[in-house]
Amino acid sequence: MTQLLAAVCPQVPNGIKITGSNGKGSTAAMVASILASHSIRCGLYTSPHLFSVCERMSVDGLSITEGDLSVHLESTVRAAQQIAPNRFGAFEILTATAASWFASKQVDVVVWEAGIGGRLDATKVLPARVSALVNVALEHTHLLGNTLPQIAIDKAGIADPGSLLVLGPLGDLEQSIANEYPDLTLINADTAPCRPALVGAHQQENAACATATARNWLGTEYSQDACIRGLQQVNWPLRFELLCKNPKVWVDAAHNLSGAKRVAQTVRELLGARNLILVFGASEDRQ
Numbered sequence: 001m002t003q004l005l006a007a008v009c010p011q012v013p014n015g016i017k018i019t020g021s022n023g024k025g026s027t028a029a030m031v032a033s034i035l036a037s038h039s040i041r042c043g044l045y046t047s048p049h050l051f052s053v054c055e056r057m058s059v060d061g062l063s064i065t066e067g068d069l070s071v072h073l074e075s076t077v078r079a080a081q082q083i084a085p086n087r088f089g090a091f092e093i094l095t096a097t098a099a100s101w102f103a104s105k106q107v108d109v110v111v112w113e114a115g116i117g118g119r120l121d122a123t124k125v126l127p128a129r130v131s132a133l134v135n136v137a138l139e140h141t142h143l144l145g146n147t148l149p150q151i152a153i154d155k156a157g158i159a160d161p162g163s164l165l166v167l168g169p170l171g172d173l174e175q176s177i178a179n180e181y182p183d184l185t186l187i188n189a190d191t192a193p194c195r196p197a198l199v200g201a202h203q204q205e206n207a208a209c210a211t212a213t214a215r216n217w218l219g220t221e222y223s224q225d226a227c228i229r230g231l232q233q234v235n236w237p238l239r240f241e242l243l244c245k246n247p248k249v250w251v252d253a254a255h256n257l258s259g260a261k262r263v264a265q266t267v268r269e270l271l272g273a274r275n276l277i278l279v280f281g282a283s284e285d286r287q
Contacts, residue, residue, distance in 0.1 A: 020134030119157025
């Protein structure tokens with residue numbers, strides 16, 4: 001991955017890396033929105049997409065055009081084939097493509113959402129002096145480990161050596177991370193200055209993590225008023241989103257047990273004991 005980045009993007013923009021079992025996309029979107037409210041030209045890289053791969057890469061809220069994607073993707077694929085045919089996967093190709101495009105857009109910073117884990121993820125090699133680990137749940141155990149401490153250690157591995165890592169509510173897992181990475185500066189997310197536009201108690205936790213991440217990246221340039229604007233203006237589809245008002249239809253893209261429990265908690269908090277119809281779908285490999 002380092003070779004591929006060097007070929008297509010010799011000067012990778014400054015970055016902030018976000019990982020976690022749930023909420024990393026929402027947190028990344030909040031960080032980007034907070035930075036934009038500080039007049040920072042910010043790129044955002046997320047996955048997966050809903051309708052178009054162009055959704056994965058945006059600058060100041062505007063997604064990459066199909067034309068730009070084609071140009072940068074073709075250049076990245078050519079470079080990948082020259083380095084080692086059939087060696088790079090789709091996520092690695094798209095990550096390098098995004099880096100190339102963000103550099104061409106002259107962004108001040110890119111918020112990178114990790115794919116799976118952290119230690120071996122394609123985003124690991126992207127430079128970032130601040131990263132965030134939102135939360136940890138049992139997932140991808142065949143890749144990340146069979147226990148929560150193992151998964152936490154893998155995800156925390158996304159942080160650059162000697163950098164700062166913001167932690168969501170991890171409890172005792174923080175000590176496992178501190179033991180494995182003594183060179184990291186660990187910062188616990190406290191509270192957000194306001195409720196975010198996204199719905200649910202878990203989004204308040206994500207907002208706290210996003211606030212701490214943005215504040216530590218901005219340093220003396222941080223403004224609480226700008227942070228509040230960013231949190232109140234953030235938009236992130238399919239996170240307990242109200243699609244229809246009559247009849248009322250909410251949708252959520254929870255993809256694992258921990259995420260599903262958070263959706264259930266949000267339903268109880270907001271809708272109470274109403275008679276509801278639940279439509280659920282999942283791929284065969286979901287437990």
